Amino acid sequence: MPLTLTRPELSRSQNFIAGKWQDAASGARHPVSDPATGIEFTSVPDSGAADAQAATDAAHAAFDTWRDRTARERAQFLKRWHAAIVANGEDLARIISREQGKPLAEARGEVAYGASYVEWFAEEAVRAYGDMIPALMPGKRMMAVKEPVGVVAAVTPWNFPLAMIARKIAPALAAGCTVVAKPAEDTPLTALALVRLAEEAGLPAGVLNIVTASRDHTPATVANWLADSRVRKITFTGSTPVGKYLARESAETLKKLSLELGGNAPFIVFDDADLDAAVTGLMAAKFRNGGQTCVCPNRVYVQSGVYDAFARKLVERVAALRVGPATRDDSQIGPMINARAVHKIERHVEDALAHGATVLTGGRRLSGDGLEGANYYAPTVLGNANRDMALFREETFGPVAPLFRFDDDADVVREANDTPFGLAAYFYSTDVRRIWRVASRLESGVIGINEGAVASEAAPFGGMKESGYGREGSRYGLDDYMHVKYLCQGGLA
Numbered sequence: 001m002p003l004t005l006t007r008p009e010l011s012r013s014q015n016f017i018a019g020k021w022q023d024a025a026s027g028a029r030h031p032v033s034d035p036a037t038g039i040e041f042t043s044v045p046d047s048g049a050a051d052a053q054a055a056t057d058a059a060h061a062a063f064d065t066w067r068d069r070t071a072r073e074r075a076q077f078l079k080r081w082h083a084a085i086v087a088n089g090e091d092l093a094r095i096i097s098r099e100q101g102k103p104l105a106e107a108r109g110e111v112a113y114g115a116s117y118v119e120w121f122a123e124e125a126v127r128a129y130g131d132m133i134p135a136l137m138p139g140k141r142m143m144a145v146k147e148p149v150g151v152v153a154a155v156t157p158w159n160f161p162l163a164m165i166a167r168k169i170a171p172a173l174a175a176g177c178t179v180v181a182k183p184a185e186d187t188p189l190t191a192l193a194l195v196r197l198a199e200e201a202g203l204p205a206g207v208l209n210i211v212t213a214s215r216d217h218t219p220a221t222v223a224n225w226l227a228d229s230r231v232r233k234i235t236f237t238g239s240t241p242v243g244k245y246l247a248r249e250s251a252e253t254l255k256k257l258s259l260e261l262g263g264n265a266p267f268i269v270f271d272d273a274d275l276d277a278a279v280t281g282l283m284a285a286k287f288r289n290g291g292q293t294c295v296c297p298n299r300v301y302v303q304s305g306v307y308d309a310f311a312r313k314l315v316e317r318v319a320a321l322r323v324g325p326a327t328r329d330d331s332q333i334g335p336m337i338n339a340r341a342v343h344k345i346e347r348h349v350e351d352a353l354a355h356g357a358t359v360l361t362g363g364r365r366l367s368g369d370g371l372e373g374a375n376y377y378a379p380t381v382l383g384n385a386n387r388d389m390a391l392f393r394e395e396t397f398g399p400v401a402p403l404f405r406f407d408d409d410a411d412v413v414r415e416a417n418d419t420p421f422g423l424a425a426y427f428y429s430t431d432v433r434r435i436w437r438v439a440s441r442l443e444s445g446v447i448g449i450n451e452g453a454v455a456s457e458a459a460p461f462g463g464m465k466e467s468g469y470g471r472e473g474s475r476y477g478l479d480d481y482m483h484v485k486y487l488c489q490g491g492l493a
Helices: 049-068 071-087 089-100 104-127 163-175 188-200 218-227 240-253 275-286 304-319 339-354 409-417 432-441 474-479
Strands: 015-017 020-022 029-033 040-045 131-133 141-148 151-155 178-182 208-210 231-237 256-260 265-269 297-303 358-361 365-368 371-377 380-383 400-406 424-428 446-449 482-489
Touching: 015 049, 015 188, 040 188, 049 141, 049 151, 049 178, 049 208, 049 218, 071 089, 071 104, 071 163, 071 188, 089 104, 089 188, 104 163, 104 474, 141 163, 151 163, 151 218, 163 178, 163 188, 163 231, 163 474, 178 218, 188 208, 218 231, 218 240, 231 240, 240 256, 265 275, 265 409, 275 297, 275 304, 275 424, 297 304, 297 409, 304 358, 304 380, 304 400, 339 358, 339 371, 339 380, 339 400, 400 409, 409 432, 424 432, 432 446
Parallel strands: 151 178, 151 231, 178 208, 231 256, 265 297, 265 424, 297 400, 380 400, 424 446
Antiparallel strands: 015 020, 015 208, 029 040, 131 141, 141 482, 358 380, 365 371
C-alpha cells in the first residue's frame, strides 16, 4: 500500500534523542517491510549500546526539570499531544496498516484507543493524591506523598504499535518521569510518528527519547538500560521468556518493573449462555488483529449440550470473514506480521490434526486473488481439540479457534487454570450464581463476563502468574510510575 500521508513529515526514519532527530552512532540501519507483501519499503537506525546510553543521558538530564513541572503543566502537554494524535489520526492509521498489516478500519480504531490513554492520564496527572496519616502522638504530622520513579525504559511489541507505547509513555510523563523507549523492530514507524507529534506539542528536549533497533542489536540496547542505575523502571510488553530475562537482569539495580507477558486465554461457553452473544463475543476477542493479541482466546471450551449448535454458528461467522490487505476497504483480517508467525500457526494446526482435531473451516495458508506475499492464513475453527495438542500449552497468536468439549463446571475451571499464564479469560453464562463462582476461581488478571471486548483506558490491565505483574490504564496505572514517600514532621507541639 503506498504510504501516502497528508503530512509526509510524520514518516520519520531517525532516532529522537535530546530533542534531535539523528542516526545511530554506528550509522547502521535495518529494513522495515510490508507484511502484506514482504517487500522492504524503508529503513530506520539499527541502534546499539551507545545510542541507548545517549538516550539515558538525555532523559536523566531532563528529569529534575520535568518532575518539577506542576501536575497541571504536564497534563496540559498531554492534552496537546492527545489533540495532535486525534487530528492526525488518518495518517497514523495508514502508517500502522503499512508496517503492521492490520486493515485500515482496525488501524483507525487503534489510533482512537491509544489516544484514549493519553487523554486519560492527562486527567489523572492532577489526581496523584497522597494521604495524611492520623498522628499517634502529639506534636507530629505524618503523611504519604507520591513522587515519580525517575527515568523509565519502555520496550513495546509490534501488534499494537501505537496503543502499547502510548499507554506506557502517557502515565510515565503524567507522573513526572522521563522516558527512553524502543519500539518493536517490525513496527518502528508508528512510534516515531507519535514522538514527532509529541515534539510538535511542545515536549521539552530529553523528556522523551526513542531508539530503534533490529533483533540482532536489541539485546545490547536493552542491556545498557538494565545495567544503568539511572534507569529506575522498565515497562515491557512481550513474551514471557524475555520478561523473565528482564526481571533477572534488572535485579542488580532493583528496578521497578511492569511486565505484561504471554497469555493462553480460555473462553468458556456454558450451556445456559446466549449462544449468539457468545459467538459475537468470541469473534471480537479472537479475530481482532487476526488473532495477534495477547488477550485473544487460545482455548474455546463449550459445554456438551450446546457444543454442536455453537460450532455451527461460529463456523458460519468465521467462514464469512474477508481476508485481504489494508488497501481493500472490505478487509477484516490482514496478513500475519511475518513468515515466522505463519509457520507457527501451521505447526499448531498440523499438530492438532495429528492429535485428532478436525478442520471445521479454514486451516490453510492463503494466496492469490490479490493476496500477495505468503503471510495470509485463513480464519480457522478446529473441532475436537484436546489437551495433548501444542495449542493447549502454547499461544498460537493467529486466527485459529480450537473448540474443546466439557461437561462439568468445576472441571472446566480447573482445565482453564491449567496453564502457567493468567492474563485474560472469558466466559458466557446467564446464571448469576455461576457467574460469581466462576469469576472468583479463574486465575486471570482480566476477565470478560458475557463480553469479548474488555480493553479500556479506565480499567486496570495486567496478568497473574507467568503473565507478569503491574497494571496499565486506570488510576492504578499511574501508581506504577510513582514511589510512595513517607514524611514525618515533629516538634509541632
